[in-house]
Amino acid sequence: MRRRLVLATDLDGTLAHGSEEARREVVATVRAVPDARLIYVTGRTPGSACQLLEATALPEPDILIADVGTSVLHGAGPERVTEIEAALDAVWPGGDAVRDRLSSFAMLTQQEVDSPRRVAYWIEPVRARRGAGAPAGADPFAARMPGDVSLDERSHAIALGVARAAAEAVEDLGVDVLVSANVFLDVLPRGVDKGSTLRRVLQWIGVAESDCVVAGDSLNDLALFETGLRGIVVGNCEPALLQRVADMERVYQARGIGAAGLLEGLRHYGHVAD
Numbered sequence: 428m429r430r431r432l433v434l435a436t437d438l439d440g441t442l443a444h445g446s447e448e449a450r451r452e453v454v455a456t457v458r459a460v461p462d463a464r465l466i467y468v469t470g471r472t473p474g475s476a477c478q479l480l481e482a483t484a485l486p487e488p489d490i491l492i493a494d495v496g497t498s499v500l501h502g503a504g505p506e507r508v509t510e511i512e513a514a515l516d517a518v519w520p521g522g523d524a525v526r527d528r529l530s531s532f533a534m535l536t537q538q539e540v541d542s543p544r545r546v547a548y549w550i551e552p553v554r555a556r557r558g559a560g561a562p563a564g565a566d567p568f569a570a571r572m573p574g575d576v577s578l579d580e581r582s583h584a585i586a587l588g589v590a591r592a593a594a595e596a597v598e599d600l601g602v603d604v605l606v607s608a609n610v611f612l613d614v615l616p617r618g619v620d621k622g623s624t625l626r627r628v629l630q631w632i633g634v635a636e637s638d639c640v641v642a643g644d645s646l647n648d649l650a651l652f653e654t655g656l657r658g659i660v661v662g663n664c665e666p667a668l669l670q671r672v673a674d675m676e677r678v679y680q681a682r683g684i685g686a687a688g689l690l691e692g693l694r695h696y697g698h699v700a701d
Contacts, residue, residue, distance in 0.1 A: 432457060432698055433639040435466040435492075435625050435651065436689060438476060440570025440644030441661055442467075443483045445685025453690050454486055456699055464634060468492040468621045470611065470647050471568060472540050473504045490632070495605065495613050495647055496624035497544035511627050512544075518616040519544045520600045525614045528596045534589050535612060544619070548612040550589050553582045557610055570644055571608065572663055582609040583667060607647035608665055622650030640696055642689045644668065652678050659692030661685055 434457050436442045442453060457463045467488040469476050476493050480486075480503060490508070491500040497515055499508040525546045529535055536554075538547040557577035558567075571577060586609040594604040597614060605613045605620065621643075629636055641651040642659040646668050652658040658678040660668060663685060672678045679695045681688030693699045 430697065431462060431634075431638040432460040433464040433466065433629065433634050434693075435468050435639055435641045435656075437621075437643035437645070437648050437651075438467055438469045438471065438479055438485075439568060440663060440665075440685065441642050441648075442686050442689055443479055443485060444570055444644070444661075444663065445683070445687050447484065449683070449686035449690055450483065450485060453686050453693070456690070456693055460698065464489045464632065466490045466492060466625070466628065468496070468625060468641070468643075468648075468651065470495045470607065470613070470645075472542055473498060473500055475540070475568065477503050490628055492621065492624050492628060494542045494545050495615060496619055496621040496650070497542065497615055499624060499628060508628075508631065511624070511631060514627070515544050515616055515619055515624070518601065518619065520602065520616075522546045524600055525597055525602060528600065529593055529614075532589070532593065532596070534585075535593070544616055546614045548614075550586050550606070550610050550612055552585050553577050553610040556582055570663070573666055577609055578666060585609070586612075605647055607645045609667075611647070613647070620650035621648060622652075622654040625651060625656075626654060640693065640698070642692060644685075646671070657696055659689055659695075661688030661692075663688070 457465050465488045473493045487503045491503050499511045534551050535548040540547050586606050590606045601617045603615050603617050640657045644661050644664040649671050652672050660680050662682045679692045681691040683691040
């Protein structure tokens with residue numbers, strides 16, 4: 428008999444990445460488990476996440492955790508999980524204070540996203556390097572493969588320097604600064620991230636953390652793995668993430684790309700029959 432399953436997975440670079448066949452098999456695996464739950468945990472806004480679900484023919488989740496853990500919705504929305512979001516509101520100092528502190532940072536450009544409890548930026552020097560190799564019309568939020576120039580050592584050094592300076596500028600505001608893929612910089616309520624919000628959601632829906640498997644590919648997914656829940660890092664993950672999870676015993680490092688890696692991890696944990 429298969430054990431219970433709550434799959435909490437990132438979208439870009441993970442479930443929404445790779446082959447359509449692998450995505451279908453992951454979804455079928457979840458649906459085959461009685462009372463299974465599917466949770467999407469993404470850095471995208473709810474609206475952008477819904478566009479991605481449509482483009483990749485993914486089903487609506489039971490819960491959508493969006494905006495890097497600062498928004499929580501029933502299904503794919505628009506109804507909010509107000510019980511959880513109220514707690515997040517209580518620790519958010521407001522975007523105006525953050526924007527004021529970082530307004531003079533020439534290397535940062537605010538993203539045109541409407542997020543109630545975060546402020547999102549592009550790290551411009553890395554964005555320029557990333558755009559130089561991207562095809563026309565490419566989704567700017569889509570994950571890149573590890574060999575992409577935006578993920579090399581030079582881009583990583585740029586991102587680290589910008590993140591340190593930004594963190595110093597907002598240190599007294601009660602916020603955290605999070606960088607992922609060397610190009611995204613998010614300012615979030617202190618202590619709020621994908622992992623902490625997922626744990627709130629698991630408690631709210633009344634399921635055991637031992638039933639949950641998390642999956643991701645980028646540095647903003649690190650918080651999912653730091654929860655100590657069973658984890659899957661897909662084969663195309665950001666090099667910086669792979670370094671951070673290398674010694675985590677409960678994180679499976681898959682070889683497969685995107686959804687194929689996720690499926691490989693579910694097999695490792697006994698949720699897919701050999």
